[in-house]
Amino acid sequence: MSTHAEVAFSFVVGRRSACPATVRVSERFSVRFLSGILPIFLTACHAHSARPSQGKLWEEFSGEKAFAHVQHLIDLGPRPPASDAIEKSRDYIDNQLRLSGWQVARQSFTDNTPRGKVGFVNLIARFHGQGNATVSFLLCSHYDTKTFDTIRFVGANDGGSSTGLLLELARVLGQHPNLAAQIELVFFDGEEAYENFSGSDGLYGSRYFARQLEGKGAKQFRGGILFDMVGDRSLDITLPLGSPAQMAHDIFTSADALKLRSYFSYFDREITDDHTPLNSIGIPTLDIIDFDFAWWHTAGDTIDKVSAESLQIVGAVAAYYLAEFALK
Ligand SMILES: [Zn+2]
Structure with a gap:
């Protein structure tokens, strides 16, 4: 991900121990949310008790299972667009989704890049046997x-952590067909820029997906969540400033209900990522991202930096949010 954030990141990481900008922002929001959180939480509890029980979706999410998916992807080696390894990762994602009851379509396209024409493939999944009419919420990751x-x-x-998390979330949702029927899963290819993020480099998959959906197709979706870099063993989820306000609010409330609020704060500026083209076509999409990651775009972004516990935290909060706020 990036542009604005690439600049910001060196600032935050350069002061990893103190992280003044992020801390200031999160403290400010903590105060604001604490004052508003009790009535909202009570409302959420009331709403939950008034509807048929879904079971506790968030207790079914396994950080260990998500981590195993990440390990499998890493074992394939580097997975840049149009490589043999990314094709193997597509087969893996495809198989895992089918095992959980999802039907997978491949959205293939070519685009001009600083390295010439490249073929990309987005993977789009809907729950088996569900009609188009019920689908209203996007869950996304780049792979x-x-x-x-x-x-x-x-x-x-x-690339790895969010994909593993989304595969595990797909398994959990697959146990709840009434919820899964409302979801479209999208695994984006070509999120990364070859050189620098611009209107024509980076976000290849999400820009293409958004172009296909623009207009009537976009109206079908009430919202979406993008997951990116969610496995750092030192977890600090930093929602971009300018995130859809109600969604961010409800994520904080979900985290608070699970006593995981301390892992979630705001970044001190916007972040350009795969949620950007979706927001541009009118689908409010939240980027759940930890942009405080010292090994970002380095050879050190390896499996030892990722933990099952962090995946568990993000997966549980997302599942809580889906069950209590996003889905009906
Ligand atoms: Zn990246």
């Missing part, structure tokens, strides 16, 4: 890894 000529980059956190 490509950034192309590097000089380092071996396996993207355990950047």
Whole structure:
């Protein structure tokens, strides 16, 4: 991900221990949310008791299972667009989704890049046997890894973690067909820029997906969540400033209800990522991202930097949010 954030990131990481900007922002929001949280939580509890029980979706999410998916992807090596390894990762994602009851379509396209024409493939999944009419919410991750000529980059956190988390979330949702029927899962190819993020480099998959959906198709979706870099063993989820306000609010409330609020704060500025093209076509999409990651776009983004516990935290909060706020 990036542009604005690439600049911001060196600032935050350079002061990893103090992290003044992020701390200031999160403290400010903590105060604001604490004052508003009790009535909202009571409302959420009331709403939950008034509807048929879904079971506790968030207790079914397994950080260990998500981590095993990440390990499997990493074992394939670097997975840049149009490589043999990314094709193997597509087969893996496809198989895992089918095992959980999802039907997978491949959205293939070519685009001009700084390295010439490249073929990309988004994977789009809907729950088996569900009609189009019920689908209203997007859950997304990118599964490509950034192309590097000089380092071996396996993207355990950047590309791997969110894909593993989304596969596990797909399994959990698959146990609840009434919820799964409302979801479209999208695994984006080509999130990473070859050079620098711009209107024509980076976000290849999400820009193409959004172009296909623009207009009537976009109206079908009430919202979406993008997951990116959610496995850092030192977890600090940093929602971009400018995130859809109600969604961010409800994520904080979900985290608070699970006593995981301390892992969630705001970043101190916007972040350009795969949620950007979706928001541009009118689908409010939240980027759940930890942009405080010292190994970002380095050879050190390896499996030892990722933990099952962090995946568990993000997965549980997302599942709580889906069950209590996003889905009916
Ligand atoms: Zn990246």
